[in-house]
Amino acid sequence: MKHLVLVLLSVAWTAQVQAQDEWREKLDPKPTEVWKPVPVVSASPSFSLPPSDAIVLFDGKDLSQWVSARGGEAKWKVAEGAMTVQRNTGGIKTKREFGDVQLHIEWRTPSEATGEGQNRGNSGVYLQERYEVQVLDSYQNETYANGQAGALYKQHIPMVNASRKPGEWQSYDIVFTAPRFSEKGTLMVPAYVTVFHNGVLIHNHVPVMGPSVYQGLPVAEAHGKAAILLQDHGDAVSYRNIWVREL
Amino acid sequence: MKHLVLVLLSVAWTAQVQAQDEWREKLDPKPTEVWKPVPVVSASPSFSLPPSDAIVLFDGKDLSQWVSARGGEAKWKVAEGAMTVQRNTGGIKTKREFGDVQLHIEWRTPSEATGEGQNRGNSGVYLQERYEVQVLDSYQNETYANGQAGALYKQHIPMVNASRKPGEWQSYDIVFTAPRFSEKGTLMVPAYVTVFHNGVLIHNHVPVMGPSVYQGLPVAEAHGKAAILLQDHGDAVSYRNIWVREL
Amino acid sequence: MKHLVLVLLSVAWTAQVQAQDEWREKLDPKPTEVWKPVPVVSASPSFSLPPSDAIVLFDGKDLSQWVSARGGEAKWKVAEGAMTVQRNTGGIKTKREFGDVQLHIEWRTPSEATGEGQNRGNSGVYLQERYEVQVLDSYQNETYANGQAGALYKQHIPMVNASRKPGEWQSYDIVFTAPRFSEKGTLMVPAYVTVFHNGVLIHNHVPVMGPSVYQGLPVAEAHGKAAILLQDHGDAVSYRNIWVREL
Amino acid sequence: MKHLVLVLLSVAWTAQVQAQDEWREKLDPKPTEVWKPVPVVSASPSFSLPPSDAIVLFDGKDLSQWVSARGGEAKWKVAEGAMTVQRNTGGIKTKREFGDVQLHIEWRTPSEATGEGQNRGNSGVYLQERYEVQVLDSYQNETYANGQAGALYKQHIPMVNASRKPGEWQSYDIVFTAPRFSEKGTLMVPAYVTVFHNGVLIHNHVPVMGPSVYQGLPVAEAHGKAAILLQDHGDAVSYRNIWVREL
Numbered sequence: 001m002k003h004l005v006l007v008l009l010s011v012a013w014t015a016q017v018q019a020q021d022e023w024r025e026k027l028d029p030k031p032t033e034v035w036k037p038v039p040v041v042s043a044s045p046s047f048s049l050p051p052s053d054a055i056v057l058f059d060g061k062d063l064s065q066w067v068s069a070r071g072g073e074a075k076w077k078v079a080e081g082a083m084t085v086q087r088n089t090g091g092i093k094t095k096r097e098f099g100d101v102q103l104h105i106e107w108r109t110p111s112e113a114t115g116e117g118q119n120r121g122n123s124g125v126y127l128q129e130r131y132e133v134q135v136l137d138s139y140q141n142e143t144y145a146n147g148q149a150g151a152l153y154k155q156h157i158p159m160v161n162a163s164r165k166p167g168e169w170q171s172y173d174i175v176f177t178a179p180r181f182s183e184k185g186t187l188m189v190p191a192y193v194t195v196f197h198n199g200v201l202i203h204n205h206v207p208v209m210g211p212s213v214y215q216g217l218p219v220a221e222a223h224g225k226a227a228i229l230l231q232d233h234g235d236a237v238s239y240r241n242i243w244v245r246e247l
Numbered sequence: 248m249k250h251l252v253l254v255l256l257s258v259a260w261t262a263q264v265q266a267q268d269e270w271r272e273k274l275d276p277k278p279t280e281v282w283k284p285v286p287v288v289s290a291s292p293s294f295s296l297p298p299s300d301a302i303v304l305f306d307g308k309d310l311s312q313w314v315s316a317r318g319g320e321a322k323w324k325v326a327e328g329a330m331t332v333q334r335n336t337g338g339i340k341t342k343r344e345f346g347d348v349q350l351h352i353e354w355r356t357p358s359e360a361t362g363e364g365q366n367r368g369n370s371g372v373y374l375q376e377r378y379e380v381q382v383l384d385s386y387q388n389e390t391y392a393n394g395q396a397g398a399l400y401k402q403h404i405p406m407v408n409a410s411r412k413p414g415e416w417q418s419y420d421i422v423f424t425a426p427r428f429s430e431k432g433t434l435m436v437p438a439y440v441t442v443f444h445n446g447v448l449i450h451n452h453v454p455v456m457g458p459s460v461y462q463g464l465p466v467a468e469a470h471g472k473a474a475i476l477l478q479d480h481g482d483a484v485s486y487r488n489i490w491v492r493e494l
Numbered sequence: 495m496k497h498l499v500l501v502l503l504s505v506a507w508t509a510q511v512q513a514q515d516e517w518r519e520k521l522d523p524k525p526t527e528v529w530k531p532v533p534v535v536s537a538s539p540s541f542s543l544p545p546s547d548a549i550v551l552f553d554g555k556d557l558s559q560w561v562s563a564r565g566g567e568a569k570w571k572v573a574e575g576a577m578t579v580q581r582n583t584g585g586i587k588t589k590r591e592f593g594d595v596q597l598h599i600e601w602r603t604p605s606e607a608t609g610e611g612q613n614r615g616n617s618g619v620y621l622q623e624r625y626e627v628q629v630l631d632s633y634q635n636e637t638y639a640n641g642q643a644g645a646l647y648k649q650h651i652p653m654v655n656a657s658r659k660p661g662e663w664q665s666y667d668i669v670f671t672a673p674r675f676s677e678k679g680t681l682m683v684p685a686y687v688t689v690f691h692n693g694v695l696i697h698n699h700v701p702v703m704g705p706s707v708y709q710g711l712p713v714a715e716a717h718g719k720a721a722i723l724l725q726d727h728g729d730a731v732s733y734r735n736i737w738v739r740e741l
Numbered sequence: 742m743k744h745l746v747l748v749l750l751s752v753a754w755t756a757q758v759q760a761q762d763e764w765r766e767k768l769d770p771k772p773t774e775v776w777k778p779v780p781v782v783s784a785s786p787s788f789s790l791p792p793s794d795a796i797v798l799f800d801g802k803d804l805s806q807w808v809s810a811r812g813g814e815a816k817w818k819v820a821e822g823a824m825t826v827q828r829n830t831g832g833i834k835t836k837r838e839f840g841d842v843q844l845h846i847e848w849r850t851p852s853e854a855t856g857e858g859q860n861r862g863n864s865g866v867y868l869q870e871r872y873e874v875q876v877l878d879s880y881q882n883e884t885y886a887n888g889q890a891g892a893l894y895k896q897h898i899p900m901v902n903a904s905r906k907p908g909e910w911q912s913y914d915i916v917f918t919a920p921r922f923s924e925k926g927t928l929m930v931p932a933y934v935t936v937f938h939n940g941v942l943i944h945n946h947v948p949v950m951g952p953s954v955y956q957g958l959p960v961a962e963a964h965g966k967a968a969i970l971l972q973d974h975g976d977a978v979s980y981r982n983i984w985v986r987e988l
Contacts, residue, residue: 526887527885528898529885533902533943545940638776639776639778656782686946690914693785693788693845694843707765709766709769711773741900741942
């Protein structure tokens with residue numbers, strides 16, 4: 001039935017479009033050209049380097065862009081172009097605070113997979129210190145779907161499982177639109193997140209109604225710009241090649 | 248003032264979160280775990296190969312997935328792993344029809360840039376045969392902003408200009424959500440498009456209110472699945488490495 | 495700071511708009527006129543009667559548009575222009591099934607408020623048999639916020655509490671956009687709900703990620719059109735003046 | 742085919758839901774209750790009076806809330822509980838500036854319909870001084886559809902024509918979400934508008950990509966809070982019963 005409706009509409013459409021074309025052909029195309037503003041350049045000379053307008057947060061050398069989430073210096077280990085969770089030193093977060101961003105980040109769970117479920121290669125990328133994209137070894141490792149790699153933790157299950165084997169580098173490309181509140185503090189526009197895991201779309205502009213929480217439901221709370229935070233969940237997860245573009 | 252409001256809200260938030268933490272700590276975390284459905288696997292063994300659940304539309308060898316938009320065989324030229332617009336043979340479109348997709352496509356405008364504005368390296372990627380992501384040599388080539396490379400033609404200006412030089416390969420990574428109509432044919436949910444140009448975000452889930460038109464304004468018309476179409480605009484634009492994932 | 499940015503942008507805007515006006519003034523206004531399609535008429539001769547294109551689901555006389563949610567005839571009581579939950583006979587649902595709708599419905603909780611929290615004047619309006627707008631006596635009656643009158647049950651807290659006293663008629667004006675799934679069954683566009691309670695906005699196009707559930711988290715499941723269902727929660731809640739417009 | 746898919750999915754759904762019910766039944770319902778924040782009260786004692794948290798912009802008596810859009814005092818005529826465009830005195834706008842609002846406004850075009858198309862009973866309600874909901878006598882009066890009563894001028898055609906006869910009072914109930922820009926001035930979230938015309942839904946959360954313009958296409962420009970403005974288009978259109986709630 002629905003199909004029939006679409007067929008009929010489609011026929012109607014063709015007829016209508018042709019009818020439209022007639023009146024359209026008489027229209028001047030100039031009034032629908034928009035010449036300003038002219039988009040600024042964001043050069044991207046290769047697929048492996050950050051674009052020219054990116055802020056590089058980690059280029060393999062040092063933690064100069066990071067502090068400990070507990071205060072003080074970031075204490076994760078830097079070696080061979082990667083930084084690695086130093087167990088029990090706490091998460092680390094960027095010195096800068098961000099609103100709307102495009103974020104590229106690469107991560108790797110330990111090649112010797114020990115533990116099960118949430119206890120295997122667990123870490124996390126927190127946008128604005130609140131909204132977690134889960135990092136986990138989800139290669140043949142069962143856990144709750146809204147807590148596996150790529151999940152917006154306990155809010156959105158990834159569309160597919162694009163996980164690579166432990167020990168292999170993986171990537172997240174994230175578009176984050178910060179939540180917008182009215183002056184009264186009401187959440188008017190939720191945060192929205194789009195995520196590609198290893199180049200595969202796993203979230204398409206999903207609404208995030210509040211901070212990621214382990215227990216209970218998220219509750220929206222007004223806030224401004226905030227840092228990007230990487231979680232210390234006790235596993236030796238590594239990160240590299242981190243850059244962000246402010247939108 | 249707004250800043251002050253945010254600061255105050257932020258303070259309130261910290262206090263409230265801490266208060267929340269108290270009641271939260273007593274909650275059982277299990278009821279917010281979701282174990283099913285389990286996301287299916289979409290393996291992505293490397294960054295240069297299509298994911299395992301992709302439909303390859305062009306792998307450099309032949310036009311077996313394509314027909315001419317005018318009917319009959321696709322007549323574009325295939326050589327050296329690329330296919331190139333054969334002037335005046337018309338556009339080509341996929342044999343398959345698609346709804347919601349993730350699309351990867353690479354393109355290159357002629358290395359000898361001749362012509363100006365819309366007359367330099369012009370082609371286009373049409374989603375569902377209606378919604379055009381503009382292909383154009385926009386490297387140091389002035390034209391109207393809503394008609395330059397990456398524009399949702401005459402509907403959305405790209406956020407930045409991420410164009411490479413003519414003769415260099417460029418990429419689009421596109422997430423397309425098809426428009427949804429009510430049974431009465433009313434547009435209930437517009438098409439939404441997210442586009443990365445050479446890895447740089449240029450459209451973030453922008454609404455597309457109707458088919459791309461040269462003259463006048465777009466008018467929404469109900470339709471079902473439809474092909475991906477590449478435009479013959481008279482310039483020898485090349486394409487390669489085209490794949491799509493149905494969402 | 496943000497304020498300053500806005501002030502500066504605002505100044506820039508004024509300058510730019512004036513600049514724009516110059517080039518705009520030369521443009522022909524005709525090409526941005528759209529003459530078709532012509533919207534059909536939906537006459538609304540008064541504020542107390544349904545519009546001319548509405549389907550009246552209850553006009554105070556009988557339950558001819560309804561069946562029991564358990565199967566068989568609807569067994570609620572009709573008297574004095576209202577229909578009232580007949581305890582333990584189960585919910586009732588419309589014979590027709592709906593997709594996207596505008597729904598008007600009036601309801602009244604018993605004037606003698608007995609019980610507390612969820613046990614006082616509890617019923618519910620389910621869109622598509624799955625998505626509940628809570629009906630409850632929330633006049634000076636504490637309960638969890640995501641379960642009070644007007645809540646999208648356990649998914650969205652109403653923006654304000656617009657409840658009237660028990661025994662008074664109240665209204666919901668609801669705009670419901672049905673969820674859209676891809677052919678693979680993936681939720682591509684969540685259901686969206688806008689609700690006015692007694693004329694006051696309490697939800698503005700909030701996403702509903704899955705069916706309302708008492709325990710655990712909602713899980714999206716693909717479905718087609720479905721009925722409007724009114725819940726029997728054991729309290730003698732009354733309804734009247736119910737109409738719906740298909741969008 | 743799609744229908745079949747939905748039927749199959751529906752069967753799967755029933756099975757799955759029942760399966761879900763089993764594990765769900767074991768879950769504690771408490772962790773998905775949210776007790777705070779408690780929504781504040783917005784009392785709405787009757788359907789004809791503004792809610793208790795509304796700002797009354799015109800109650801039939803004077804123009805104390807308004808100024809001329811040209812500067813200086815508002816010069817429209819107040820009589821019999823209505824205010825009427827005083828030709829050539831210019832539009833009027835509120836002294837207050839607004840962000841996100843729910844707006845109720847009533848309007849009436851002259852009972853003697855003179856002129857045709859855009860020249861019959863023309864005025865307009867501008868949100869944030871930029872985004873126009875068209876006011877026009879569109880009762881049996883042909884004009885371009887994106888310029889008739891209720892149109893988001895030259896951006897969105899109303900879903901239906903809910904117009905009453907000239908000389909009769911009509912209402913708009915509008916929900917307006919202000920556009921959100923990034924700190925760089927990029928439009929991150931467009932303005933969204935929902936409109937009921939005489940109680941009939943004519944726009945459901947439609948995106949407004951830039952200010953309403955007579956010529957050419959709208960171009961988004963960052964701005965902060967701004968007034969509500971009523972247009973003087975030379976016709977003696979009247980307004981009454983105007984109130985707004987800040988969201």
